[in-house]
Amino acid sequence: MAAKRKGRGAGLTAERVREEALRLIDAEGLESFSTRKLGAALGCEAMAIYWYYPSKDALLDAVVDELVSHIGGASSGGDDWIDALRKLAHAYRKLAHKHPNAFPLLASRRFATESTFRFLEGLFDLARKEGLDDRTAARFYRLVSSYCSGAALNEIAGLREAERNAPGPGRADFPRLAAAWAWLEPSHYDDVFSFGLEVLLEALSRAPKKKR
8 A cells, every 4th residue: 555655755654744734734724735735844845745645635545544543443342333333423523623624534535545444344344243234234324424424514614603703693584593593503512413413323223133
């Protein structure tokens, strides 16, 4: 794999390149990220980066790897698939709040590397051991992951609006929306996220299982 190559340049390693890419995206945003800026931050020519990652897409996949490594152990140590999904969902959301500028990579890019495949392999292996057929496991994985991505992106946008002191709806013009608006504020994000997640997991708990 490209990420395992050893190469040239002032003490560069694949890990250092990947970690600095994440730091730069966190600091300046995904849209402004470039290998030229990354090279400047690393003290090397941009072309040196391609010794470790053959393209910008491969580098961004490596950043996804770096992010996933922070949540990969969240579900370890148990044999309950629903509880594993619950722990992963909360870890995934926490990661979104810690890396709001980099999180869209997780929400918009397919897992496409050996380490991310290994992460999913463990999750689906746990589902199989619990008696869920592959179709059911895939459907609920897609449902829960889509919910988490959408909720986290929505929360990130809401927090940015709160930082800008964006005005809410006027009570006179939109009385019902204004009355509900307070429950959509960031102070209720934890409660709303947990509510939606548990609705999904409750449905999963009723899914038919094969006898072990």
